[in-house]
Amino acid sequence: MEKEEAEIDRLPIHLLAYIFGLITSFTDLAQASSVCRKWTEGVKQSLAQRNSLSFAGWKMDDDSTARLVRLAYNLRELDISRSRWGCQITDIGLYQISLTNCIGNLTSISLWGMARITDRGVVKLISRANSLQHLNIGGTFITDESLFAIADSCPHLKTIVLWGCRHVAEIGLRNLVNKCRKLESINVWGTRIPVDCFIDLLNISPALQIKPSEALLNDGSAAVLPVA
CATH class of the missing domain: 3.80.10.10 (Ribonuclease Inhibitor)
Incomplete structure (x- = not known):
């Protein structure tokens, strides 16, 4: 039986990026970016959107x-x-x-x-x-x-x-x-x-x-x- 996709994995990249943008821990961001390719891209986009x-x-x-x-x-x-x-x-x-x-x-x-x-x-x-x-x-x-x-x-x-x-x-x-x-x-x-x-x-x-x-x-x- 095929494993059901997690709810968070159904989110589009721009919403993932928004969520990751709320994370202040760089350790947590590093761990998130290693979960999968989609999360890696989400972390990258969240950083790209930061002004500070x-x-x-x-x-x-x-x-x-x-x-x-x-x-x-x-x-x-x-x-x-x-x-x-x-x-x-x-x-x-x-x-x-x-x-x-x-x-x-x-x-x-x-x-x-x-x-x-x-x-x-x-x-x-x-x-x-x-x-x-x-x-x-x-x-x-x-x-x-x-x-x-x-x-x-x-x-x-x-x-x-x-x-x-x-x-x-x-x-x-x-x-x-x-x-x-x-x-x-x-x-x-x-x-x-x-x-x-x-x-x-x-x-x-x-x-x-x-x-x-x-x-x-x-x-x-x-x-x-x-x-x-």
Whole structure:
């Protein structure tokens, strides 16, 4: 006797894709995609329809992250911040993501706390992210090399978080503000930038919001920025 088809298997692909789109667990999606060809196609279509992906809280590696981003070709927002389990993403992963079809359409990227990445990976990623408006690279060890790449590749940048980026310097910040004329907000808490540099940034762009309003000096003492 022929086995009766399960109710869910009678659903058309677009409805399967909708259902899979409600799943937030990437482990569950991976398992679903291995059930059968129809489910594999449903998972692919669900990813293709997503405008936002967040891997925060998930233990992801370079290959699995890049594979999912590659399928999400309508992506606009990408969050691959460090998870509580420890970030496994390296410069190799950022390079793989830089080759995906969606990279030029991304308006928001968060690399928060990704201690295993360097300027090499960030520069590769940013070089093709020409639509980027919001970038969070706080808690990383990037230097002015990344800031120069951002300044050259991201003319639409509006906000950037450099929280705790203690290896960036005045020259990188000045170049960034000079070239990214749409920049509205910059978070420099925990950096080693002297207050004089922040005053220069405000002279370049008077409307720029520098967060926090009390910038930290190299010795850790607080200095209040002048009020216009």
